[in-house]
Structure formats: C-alpha cells, structure tokens
Amino acid sequence: MNLSRRRLFQTGLAGSLASMLPVSAASVGASSPVRARGIIFMVSDGMSSGVLPMSEAFSQQLRKRPTAWWQLLSGPATVHGLMDTASSDSLVTDSAAASSAWSSGQRIPNSQVNISDKGRELESIGATLRTQNVRLGLVTTSKVTHATPAGFAANSVDRNDEDHIAPQYLDRAELVLGGGSKFFDAAKRGDRRDLFAEYRKAGYEVLRHRDELLASNSPKLLGTFASDHLPYSIDRAADPKLAKKVPTLAEMTRAALDRFLASDKPFLLQVEGARIDHAAHANDIGALLHDQLAFDDALAEVIAMTAAHPEILVVITSDHGNANPALNGTGAAYRRTNEHFERIARARASHEAILASWKSKPGDTSDLVALIEKSLGFTPEKEEASALLDTLAGREFAEWSHQLSNPPGLLGQISGNHTGTGWTGVSHTADPTVISSFGPGSAAFSGLVRNDQVRDKLLETLGV
Ligand SMILES: [Zn+2]
Incomplete structure (x- = not known):
C-alpha cells in the first residue's frame, strides 16, 4: 500500500474505513465470478462470539472508532455464517485438529496435525497448493510452528513436536512470520540442525528484528521475532524494547500482502491472531481485548490493501470458542455495567x-x-x-x-x-464461531459451515 493511503487509513477516521468497505465488498457481491486470484484467511484464534461486541465497545472507548469486523457485520455486501468446529474425537476441538480440518478436509483427533484417526498422513492445503504453484504465506503472533499455521502446511502426530514441524515450511510457505525462533536455531534444537542456514540456502531472508522486516525487499521471508510466542499486545505496548524488536500483526500482514499483491500469481495467506486464545485460557480480559484490537488492525490493513483488488477473497473467522467471555450487567438496573467495563482500559499488563x-x-x-x-x-x-x-x-x-x-x-x-x-472456564468450548467473508467465492461461506468443508471451498475458489 502506498504511504498516502496507509496514512489516510491510520488516521483512524471511521469515515475513511467506511469509504473503503463498499469498494472491496460491494464490488464483489454475489454476481462476481466465483474464482479468486488470492485468498486471505484470517483467524482470531479461540475467539468466542462475545468477544466481537466487547472489542467494539473497547475500541469505541479507547480509540473513538469502530472495529473493522463490526463494520463488516453491519455492511450489506459481506457474507456471514457460523462455523461448526468439532474435531473427530471431541465436540470441543483444539487448534491443531481445527486447522487440519480446514486444510485437509477431514476432521481428525485433537493434538494431531494432518494425521487421520487411522494414523494416515493427510495432504495439507499447503502441500496441494505447492503442486499448483499457488504461493502460501503464514503470519501469526504465536510460534510459527504452532498448531494453526502448522495445520496449513505440515504433518505431525504430535502438535507439540515443533522441531519436526519447523523444517516442513521449506519451499511450501514462501512467507513465514511470527515467533518461535528456538525451533530453527541449531543451539536450541534437539537434533542441532541449523534451520536458519537451511532456509537461507533455499532463498529465504531470515529476519529476527522488526527493523529488518520493515527494511526488507526480499520475496521469501522467514521472520521469527521471539524465541517463543510473540508478546501480548498489552505487554508489548508497555515495554519500549519489545515494541522496537517485535512487529505488530498488522505490520507482518502488510509485509506479506505487499509481496503477494505485487504480482498476479495466485496465493493463500493465513493470518492468525493467536494470543486471543491464550488470553482466554488465562481469563485475562485486558490482554484479550488488546490482542483482538491488534487482530482488527490487521483486518483493517487487509481491507485497505485489497480495496483495489476485487479478485481477492477475504475470510475472517475463529477455530473455536474459548472460555466464552461476556459482559455481565452490574448494578441496579445494570446501570453500573458501563462504568465497570470501562475499567478494563486501565490494565497495563497481562495476567x-x-x-x-x-x-x-x-x-x-x-x-x-x-x-x-x-x-x-x-x-x-x-x-x-x-x-x-x-x-x-x-x-x-x-x-x-x-x-x-x-x-x-x-x-x-x-x-x-x-x-x-x-468466563465459563479456562478451556475451549463447543460454540460455533462467526465467519465473515467478502470477495469472489464468499457466498460459499454463508450459513452453517463445517470446518472440514473449508478446504474444498478454498481450492474451488482458487480454481485448483
Ligand atoms: Zn487454546
């Protein structure tokens, strides 16, 4: 995106976002061709549906503007549905089985990555796209080897065997951005394999610092900006050193999309706000809402960058609910509710x-x-x-x-x-998640969508 348009967008005027929506959404309604040149698949991991209204209220309070997702929900040209999220062995899925269902088209047991309940290796969507010369990007705030990105490009009997997952992106995903450097580092890997060197040899630029990402012009990137997950947005904002070293999800998304939109080659880009899930496990409303706003900033970036690209499908969803946070009415006639909610903005650290x-x-x-x-x-x-x-x-x-x-x-x-x-607890829930989409092929994501139907819909839209 050029600087002037980015600046216009970053001024945060509700009007500027609203004015972009009809371009991206209205021009690509149901009458558009079903084929898309590229797909951006955005995942707010572990986002129960109650997070949407709370993050909207939080954004209005903190930033005096609406969230991009809320605007999409009220926009007439965006398609909405609910995702049925179960895995093969539980009504409640984990992220590994959820991402694998989207990717392989089959429900599998929790904790496995594209391995069926019979122990058979399933073809990930990344492996399929590789044979069709469709470029794949994985952008996340977790370790890049974590379940959701891994589900799009790797196979592993155990999602926690991240040493095993890390080499599998070589030449399968051109853009890999997030945390998890320890799984690429010879000094930290069990087998002492130097994956940074192997990725470099395969043509990737290896990035470890936000400045390197912002300065890079390389087409293939492996960026790991923390040893483990990237920090919560609330903790990043409180620590100038972290803010200098670690890019935001919006910045990583922009870097990936800049590269994919620069050519007319087909692509699939997964963008994951991973730490919304972690904040829900920790029953941490401040960390959760700040990370949801960071995810929403990435969505706003996607809406702005695709405004002139009606050939791109954008899908926004979550893999499962988590602890189902909600705002309870408080005080006589619930009149203290707003005052209580407004206290969340005073939080300066994650739990x-x-x-x-x-x-x-x-x-x-x-x-x-x-x-x-x-x-x-x-x-x-x-x-x-x-x-x-x-x-x-x-x-x-x-x-x-x-x-x-x-x-x-x-x-x-x-x-x-x-x-x-x-909160209902500290674990994932069976609730269906919201799925919103716009662009060619979005009609396929209306109504109730099973997670194992997503692969076929994505491949069909890409014409693969
Ligand atoms: Zn989780």
Missing part, C-alpha cells in the same frame, strides 16, 4: 506478566493488592487478594468449579468482580 512478576518476587497480601492495582487499575478486596495468595501457594480455597479453581481462573473472577466480565 501472565503479573503472575510471572509475582513468582519472581512474592510478598504478602498488601503487596499483591498493590501489584494488581498497578497492573490492572482496580483495587482488589483484601479477601480476594488473600484467596489468590492461597491458590498461588497451592493451598485449597472454596471454589466449586474445577475449571476455575486455579490462579488464572481466580484472577479472572476477581477481575470480573471489578469489570463485569465473566
């Missing part, structure tokens, strides 16, 4: 960062009260802090939900007492 800092320097109840006050912007009751202290020390406390009787569950509930937010 992960708070619990890590407590672990490195524990103290007494008043120290914990002070830490929460400083990090989350509300003052917990003494009883709340002392119960949390008990769980952190592994002592029993009165909590009848097995899902919530642990430090993340309890901290989530305490935070809920002050912000009005509630």
